[in-house]
Amino acid sequence: MIKTHKEAQAHRYGSWGGNPKGESYVEGKCAEEISTRDQFAVYYQCTRNNGHGIEGLYCKQHDPEAVKARKAATEKKWRKDLADEIAISEHFNLCVTALEGIADPLEFVTAAKALAVLFSTDNDTSEISTVAAKLRKAWRGE
Numbered sequence: 001m002i003k004t005h006k007e008a009q010a011h012r013y014g015s016w017g018g019n020p021k022g023e024s025y026v027e028g029k030c031a032e033e034i035s036t037r038d039q040f041a042v043y044y045q046c047t048r049n050n051g052h053g054i055e056g057l058y059c060k061q062h063d064p065e066a067v068k069a070r071k072a073a074t075e076k077k078w079r080k081d082l083a084d085e086i087a088i089s090e091h092f093n094l095c096v097t098a099l100e101g102i103a104d105p106l107e108f109v110t111a112a113k114a115l116a117v118l119f120s121t122d123n124d125t126s127e128i129s130t131v132a133a134k135l136r137k138a139w140r141g142e
């Protein structure tokens, strides 16, 4: 990451075997070096106007603080999704346990169908809890 204006001025963008000197820093533009997202990945200086982040070297998108915040938000969402998934699978296990306790074949089939529909189309955990509770009651013969 480029941290000073001096560093940016000294930086060569997109230097490689075929262009060892690369391109020089363009004043007023974001200091981030980005690449084309293809197999020939060509590196170049971001073309957006600068004015954000360290010494105002970056564009809004590449401002290191903004990059960090986006990364944190993505990670937070990922953790939440994982927690939701675990909660759902725990409810699912509860439901399966409850299903195993239903002796009456017709009741079992009805409950199993309801569960199949629930887990295939709806991930609302409160609804799953309700069904799980009903199944557990049936299981205990309440």
Ligand SMILES: [Zn+2]
Pocket (backbone or CB within 6 Å): 030, 031, 032, 046, 047, 048, 058, 059, 060, 061, 062
């Ligand atoms: Zn940029």
